[in-house]
Amino acid sequence: MDLGLRGRVAIVAAASKGLGRAVAEELAREGAELAICARTAADLKTAAAEIQAMAGREVFWQAVDVGNAAEVARFVGDIEKRFGRVDICVTNTGGPPSKLFSATTTEDWRVWIDQLLMSVVYFAQETLPRMQKNKWGRFLTITSYSVKQPVEGLLLSNSLRAGVTGLARTLANEYGAHGITVNNVCPGYTRTDRLDDLAGMLAGRTGATTEEVFAGWKKLIPAGRLGTPEEFASVVAFLASEKAGYINGVSLAIDGGATRSLL
Secondary structure, eight states, rough: OOOOOOEEEEEEEOOHHHHHHHHHHHHHHTTTTEEEEEEEEEEHHHHHHHHHHHHSOOEEEEEOOOOOOHHHHHHHHHHHHHSSOOOEEEEOOOOOOBBBBGGHHHHHHHHHHIIIHHHHHHHHHHHHHHHHHHHHHHEEOOOOOGGTTTOBBHHOOOOOHHHHHHHHHHHHHHHHTTTEEEEEEEEESBOSHHHHHHHHHHHHHHHOHHHHHHHHHHOOOOOOOOOHHHHHHHHHHHHGGGGTOOOOOOOEEETOOOSSOOO
16 A cells, blocks of 8 residues: 655654654655654664665654754754655654652653653644645654553553643644644554563562563453554554545554553
């Protein structure tokens, strides 16, 4: 299926590894011109070179703290100078640690509000007006299935990603008439380094082994297994495509059926 992404200019945040990396690779395979960011320049440079070798096209990259408005503005401005436009923006960031409320400090809240919520605001401020000018755009947030069903031990993610969901749904209303869709993509348990880290945190707090943590997660999933980054990325690519123009304002769980809610 031709998704109509050839020549579209796509931004993917936190793309040096994990889900962001998988999404960047999939968009590049579909022919999009790619701009990626992450905090660590060395990891990002390696990712860009590997994606470029795979896709046969230059990948624009820049080290960015997505919780910093000025850095996001500079990044998006440089992309426009390089490619002349912005068509697709996929927001993403590393996940917060697993903490109970009693162990979460005020500073934790401040840090992760910037990383999880304000980063999406900053990218929206920079990309949506550019998309509006071109009368076409796809704005996608990578959140978590916890926005539909809170996950035990993920206080910060449960709280702040819900705010991202409300923001995106409101933006979908405001920009839908301009050829722009805004959707949330909500991964469940997907085998990435982040999930390995989370399993280690939970094991350390509960006394279980990491193998027992993973076994417990699999029991929650009707599919009986963890997802792969590639499965997740293929859904994001479709939502970013020409063919998904009538999908707007949804929060789509990609979780093997782990979410038990009706919506």
